[in-house]
Amino acid sequence: xxxxxxxxxxxxxxxxxxxxxxCEQHMGHRAMYWYKQKAKKPPELMFVYSxxxxxxxxxxxxxxxxxxxxxxxxxxxxxxxxxxxxxxxLCASSQNRGFDGYTFGSGTRLTVV
Amino acid sequence: QKEVEQNSGPLSVPxxxxxxxxxxxxxxxxxxxxxxxxxxxxxxxxxxxxxxxGDKEDGRxxxxxxxxxxxxxxxxxxxxxxxxxTYLCAVNRAGNQFYFGTGTSLTVIP
Numbered sequence: 001x002x003x004x005x006x007x008x009x010x011x012x013x014x015x016x017x018x019x020x021x022x023c024e025q026h027m028g029h030r031a032m033y034w035y036k037q038k039a040k041k042p043p044e045l046m047f048v049y050s051x052x053x054x055x056x057x058x059x060x061x062x063x064x065x066x067x068x069x070x071x072x073x074x075x076x077x078x079x080x081x082x083x084x085x086x087x088x089x090l091c092a093s094s095q096n097r098g099f100d101g102y103t104f105g106s107g108t109r110l111t112v113v
Numbered sequence: 114q115k116e117v118e119q120n121s122g123p124l125s126v127p128x129x130x131x132x133x134x135x136x137x138x139x140x141x142x143x144x145x146x147x148x149x150x151x152x153x154x155x156x157x158x159x160x161x162x163x164x165x166x167g168d169k170e171d172g173r174x175x176x177x178x179x180x181x182x183x184x185x186x187x188x189x190x191x192x193x194x195x196x197x198x199t200y201l202c203a204v205n206r207a208g209n210q211f212y213f214g215t216g217t218s219l220t221v222i223p
Contacts (some may be wrong), residue, residue, distance in 0.1 A: 033211075042201055042213035043157065056210065090156055098205050099145045099164075104156040 004105035023074040023091030032074040035090040081112045119214035132189040136202030147203040192221045
């Protein structure tokens, strides 16, 4: 299994809603990442989990809350988002601290209304 | 200065030609270097990675690294219309931290 699976593929949510994005990998990778990508921009790193511990938080607003329940799963909990948070949210995983590259999931297209 | 810089393009080449994509990076401590391809609305897909100075070839793709000049390039030989995409250069510094360039949009004209 060489895939990173993200659900849902599309999500529309209101500014008062609470929702979660899910990511799963079964490649034995011990690092997992959340990226945010706006149209025609490169992916921007949000969070890094290494061995299920949060190791990097790139000054992301608290309305985004990551969780890593185990080595295969990564969640991103969303609450009180703003329309400018609408973007493609990408999950990725890697072994060997990413020196061999990341494997990205297909992403969740989030629209905040 | 940005961590990773790329010419945003767009770059247009005729089918069958060689496409040349370039990238520079600012941190001399960077350890591994990557080229990702991203089709519109899709997630990035790893094409190649390179650690050592010199060339690395994989099929129609060749990555070139020059650490002294802090320069990475990607050559695509025999370009096909299906190669039309945005190509992202990425650099891994201290581990677990990728920095992406802004991407170069490539169009291969049939």
